[in-house]
Amino acid sequence: MKKNVWSSVVMVVLVFSLILAGCGGNSANNGNTGNTTPTPDATNEGTGAEGSTDDGDTIKVGILHSLSGTMAISEVSVKDAELMAINEINAAGGVLGKQIEVVIEDGASDWPTFAEKARKLLQQDQVATVFGGWTSASRKAMLPVFEELNGLLWYPVQYEGLESSPNIFYTGATTNQQIVPAVEWLLENRGKKFFLLGSDYVFPRTANKIIKAQLEASGGETVAEEYTPLGHTDYSTVISKIKEAKPDVVFNTLNGDSNVAFFKQLKDAGISADDLTTLSVSVAEEEIRGIGTDVLEGHLAAWNYYQTTDTPENEKFVAAYKAAYGEDRVTADPIEAGYIAVYLWAAAVEKAGTTDVDKVREAADGIEFNAPEGKVTIDGETQHIYKKVLIGEVQADGMFKTLHSTEEPVKPDPYLKGYEWASGLAEQ
């Protein structure tokens, strides 16, 4: 009898451990188009948030980020920046003469929870718009809810492209504003042999599919493609493979905590930034603090904004952020994207003269804003924004030195229609 109990106990432990590991593993920065997109519940149709409440003296908006669970590591700072923007707008008189009232919900790093909370914000709180999401999985989970209830979501993180929902505005970069120009720059400046390293889920796999097509078209070479599970902690074998393949460039789409392990162990293996170029798309100022600058110095990253970006708006933004949340906090690309999302929404509402979703969407086309990263413009067709592309090198103080910047903000092209080699990627 007792034996049976024990064997079942062992099984239960293993199952639980795996569930836990699943949670841990999801600390993906971006991407992760999970299989968890829930079908929106068909009842409640039509009680939507269109024309959301303008009653009273306030306009309600929702903020929906993971404030607990593994994604809290990244999303809490974005929430802080969005709150700061709302406070600033309120201090300056609000939107349409009304104060903005915030309803904060916790997505808890769990994709169905994101969908459920989005529904709650739209139906119960009747918010005018929602700022939120980080992983593509959370976005994909919320998307059907926003489309069904005709809500409005502002999504602040770079992602894998190939999407353009009429109910979402994307203030982070799409692939042609980050990955594609980064590969171009590397081919020109660092070499042709690419080693693609990523976490094993949709964002890196989609990104690498695009990179491979691009390399093939422009004379580069993919020497190897490696994926590790999310939350992988030991990179000694991957580093052996890198040593064997002798690439010019490691294009790193690892996500979350795996970056820490990879870079620490890369340094221990005696490989520094002088020996090997790595370019990351998910390592920003905030991550650098957690990895350690001594480990990361000299490595590259591609973003649209750095804390060191030299604009008067950014000086003000960084000072205000540090004043609000502490001198030791740093700003980074997604934090800035969350911040400008609030301002862009407010500008669109002012222009439309109402918070009605359809009218705001129409009014948003062409809105310009002097963001910390420089001037950004909403592209009405794709609902993404024009952004400059920056390649930066990590300095000893944990900040980036910009090595390369596009002259003008790049037009968003989520489906990569402007690139011949990319034809066919979207259908797959």
Next chain:
Amino acid sequence: MEVQLLQLFNGISVSSILLLIALGLAITFGLMNVINMAHGEFIMIGAYSTYVTQLFFTSNIPADYFGYYFVLAILVSFAVAFIFGFVLEISLIRFLYGRPLDSLLATWGVGLVLQQLARSIFGAPNVAVQAPAWLNGGLEVMDGIILPYKRLFIIALVAVVLLAMYLFIYRSNAGRRMRAVMQNREMAACLGISTRRVDSMTFAIGSGIAGIAGCAITLLGSIGPSLGTYYIVDAFMVVVLGGVGKLIGSVFGALGIGVTGTFFEYWTNASIGKVLVFIVIIAFLQWKPKGLVTMRTRSLD
């Protein structure tokens, strides 16, 4: 050939890390049969203790001595995790002996609480621990093969911890009492051993060793509130494969998983490698459900 040698070293290194994170669990789960899902969080506590020790050194101690902080951090990590384990045992675990499913759920909840506690105290983002200078770099044994000092250090640390545990459990009076209680609680109690005290000390020691593991892990990986969740599965795997109840089993379990896992990963890739390791483990447990090293006692039947 060189790569194969390097991979062998990598395999042993991975095994040493696995063993270190599993040793504490080998005591709390293996010897005491408490399914401690908060084990990963004790590792996390150890890692944050190292971080705090580092902060203390950078602000209070002359920079010349900074290199020694890590030695102190190992002791601090052990002590802090020990205290947390002790408090957890007397406040919760002792009510749950013999109720494995309840303790599974309760400790999982404790784990979540500890994670959120860390998030509230240290903030959600990862923190960085700077390795002391004497652990940077590596030993170049031949051309192209560099053995990082950190990994050599962890292998040595595991050896020391194992030796200390062996001496404690098999050569000291306290260890003898501990074994007596684990083997036959009633008889030990009849002979005048305070089983309550032995229980809480044993659990605290297991937790403390998890703290040491957390300290060592700061050299290789991330330090964040959810760091424990990355290691908990591996820790249980090692103990279950090695055989519940025998410390030496965990050594073989860790070596088996670490070395085969590293080579599978080298031949395929990290995801497939992990799947293959799991398949081998499951197949093995079908054949020998009690793991590599079977304990012959009456208490488990």
